[in-house]
Amino acid sequence: MDRWLSNNSFVKVMSLVMAILLWMIVTNSSTSSTGAVVGQPQVTSQVTSVKLGARYDDRKFIVHIPDTVQVELKGNRDILALASLLSKNKFDFYVDLSKYESGRYDVPVQYEGLPPGLDVVVTPSVVNVTIERIQKVQKDVRVVVVGQSPDVAKVGNVIVNPRTVTVSVPESQVKNIGLVQAVVNIEDATETVNSSVPVRVLDRRGQPIESAKTSPSSVDVQVPLTIQPxxxxxxxxxxxxxxxxxxxxxxxxxxxxxxxxxxxxxxxxxxxxxxxxxxxxxxxxxxxxxxxxxxxxxxxxxxxxxxxxxxxxxxxxxxxxxxxxxxxxxPASEQRVSKSLEIPVFIKGVADGQTSEIVKPESGRINCNVVGTKEAIAQVDQSKLSASVDMSNKPPGEYTAPVQVNLPSGVSLASDTTDLQATVVIHDRAAKS
CATH class of the missing domain: 2.170.120.40 (YbbR-like domain)
Structure with a gap:
């Protein structure tokens, strides 16, 4: 140390540093001509909307709380600037629900991570929360095949894995579960469809239950398709x-x-x-x-x-x-002629526990024109003809779907009646009764 002090250059540098420090102390402690402290930031405030969090066991409960609260911070500019920097990932406004059971409660808003020296006003300071215990139930997955591919002659039996999933819902929603569904689209498919499909939980009206979660969240589905030549x-x-x-x-x-x-x-x-x-x-x-x-x-x-x-x-x-x-x-026997027919429409594929009715056409019958050879048309027995609309895997609701007409060999629909449709309403039998 004595050797450093005897070094003339070192002493000069240290003297300069000491002088600068003394100058800063004197400057910060000096007063202006009006009597205000020079360099002392004025007290101010800022109001912002912040996200409100919740601390609870999300494996056991689902909670409903306000999304945000209003926060007013008061303090000098330097501290407010520091608080603004910390707001990105440091401070937290929350309600502590770790000791609560199911029910509705008024709970105070807490916070942490703010620098000292701030006055904090939270509005509202107490919020109303709802806590529900999670119930887990086992449900089979129903696969719904949508879309039509012009290359597909027949859709085979659908394979789903796993067949059953665990549904986690608030206890108030357990009885409202109507259907666990996986939707597969075969539009423009040219071969058997293999797909991982997300699972949806629907209520008895066919609407998604947003708070429901499934484990697993998706299933593997195979839809065998027979491609027509x-x-x-x-x-x-x-x-x-x-x-x-x-x-x-x-x-x-x-x-x-x-x-x-x-x-x-x-x-x-x-x-x-x-x-x-x-x-x-x-x-x-x-x-x-x-x-x-x-x-x-x-x-x-x-x-x-x-x-x-x-x-x-x-x-x-x-x-x-x-x-x-x-x-x-x-030959005259092969000349093509047309004929107008009225055919009853039947509903197929309605699940057990459901009822259905055709609301359009009101008569439950469709009018269509068919074409074929004179011989084939002459042999058509209208009383033996039928048409159907497929409601397989449909939850309760109203649907408009194409009508499939069962025609004998040599007879086909005319081009002006190939787009036949019927409107069907499906009811839950228990709900309707």
Missing amino acids: SKKVPLKVSFTGKPADGYGVTGLDVRPSEITVYGTQEMLNALSAYPVPAVNVDGLTESKTIQVPLPLLKGVTRVDSPSVTVAVTITAGKESMKQEEPSATT
């Missing part, structure tokens, strides 16, 4: 009739030029082109574009374009293009 083929277009004298058909252009056909494999193997109903050109003197619906051939369940556009080119002074006349060569 399909084939892409060109369209075969023709015309019937004769244009006005001096005019001829010089072109037939169909759009799209090819379609995808769905049906039995036997029918697809024999199909090389799909026939478009002959376009009538009788008396035409100019070109024309015509929208033509595509009927379903025997063995065809669906085509990806229900109608096509045919552009007919009519030219003066030209002979009509040569073509086959399918209408002239088609």
Whole structure:
């Protein structure tokens, strides 16, 4: 130490530091000409809204408390600035519910983490809280398959794992649990669907119970799908009739030029082109574009374009293009005709403990047009026809769903009645009684 003190440079540095410290002390203790202490921040306040927390055993209870409280902090600017820095992750406003059981209580708001020297005013200083004990019940998961894929011929039996989950809800909600549900969407699916699906807990009205939790929170679902055979083929277009004298058909252009056909494999193997109903050109003197619906051939369940556009080119002074006349060569027994039918609608898939009713159409019957060969239409026995609407895995509520019509072989729905729907209301049998 003596050696440092004998060092002239060290002594000069220490003297300078001491001088600066003395200057700061004198400056902070000096007064202004008005008598106020120089450098002493004035007392001020700030009001803010802060999140209110709760301390409790969340494995046993669910609590309901106000989201926020108003807090007024009073103090000098330096302390308030420090409090502002701490607000990001240090101080906490909360209610301590660790010693409470189920019930409603008025509980004081507490806080911690604020620097000393502040006056703290909390509004309200006492809040009303509700505490409910958590009840755990075992419930089966019901899988709901939604969406439609044009490639799917049949939906198989759904497999869910695990089949049963543990539902944790407030004790007041146990009797209100209506359904534990997992929804799987097969829209545009082209193969069996395997998916991890979140689980929802619904009340008896079909509304989510927001406070409910499940363990596990999701389940693995497999939806086996049978993909129906399909084939892409060109369209075969023709015309019937004769244009006005001096005019001829010089072109037939169909759009799209090819379609995808769905049906039995036997029918697809024999199909090389799909026939478009002959376009009538009788008396035409100019070109024309015509929208033509595509009927379903025997063995065809669906085509990806229900109608096509045919552009007919009519030219003066030209002979009509040569073509086959399918209408002239088609046997009468294979000519397609239409018929209007009224068919009763039945509801299928309603769960045990539920009742259902069709509210639209009010008669419970649908009117539709069907097409087929004369022979097939002549053999239709309307009394043996039925239609159905599938309400499988549906909780209580009102639903509008497509109607599936059971038709005999060789008969299909006309293009103007392919979108048949019915509105069904499902009731919980116990609630309705």
